[in-house]
Amino acid sequence: MLLAWGDGLAAQGRDVDCGAAATQSALNMCAAAAQAAAEAEMARAYEALEMRLSAEGRAALGEAQGAWEVFRRQHCAFVAGGVAGGSVAPMIYSQCARAQSAARTRELSALMVCAEGDLACPR
Known part of the structure; x- marks a missing residue:
């Protein structure tokens, strides 16, 4: 995944290849981008259920x-x-948030698949 970071790296004329990220800063940016993608997918599932x-x-x-x-x-x-306070902290947080968002997306999506007569299905 090639990431052109809006205000950060792109403004400096650099792109981040997340498959070859070698600095903690680049790893943090790639983790944040993966988190944002997972959150966008979760938002789509939420809106579909809503x-x-x-x-x-x-x-x-x-x-x-x-x-x-x-x-x-x-x-x-x-x-x-x-x-906490270390350079790796943003990456660890983003990885956790990405995983939690992906799990929530699966939960929201499952709520849209209701068998006939399922009384536990949200309405």
Whole structure:
């Protein structure tokens, strides 16, 4: 993956090849880009589910997602806590957030596949 970093590296005239990233700064940027991609995929799954829900269901989903986002921030801060203040900390946090977002995307997507008569399926 070749990454042209908006304000950072691209402004300096450099691109980051995430497959060959060799500096911690480049690794951090690539991890952040992977996190952003996972969050965008999660947002698409969220929006698709939201469109299928009643107004009450959308409100409940919004509350649940907000609580999940707090959990993700706190959990990933905990995971990266062992390297807090170090140059690797942003990468560890981003890797955790990417993994958590990918898992949440799977959860949201599964909620859209309801068998006939499934009473536990959100409406």
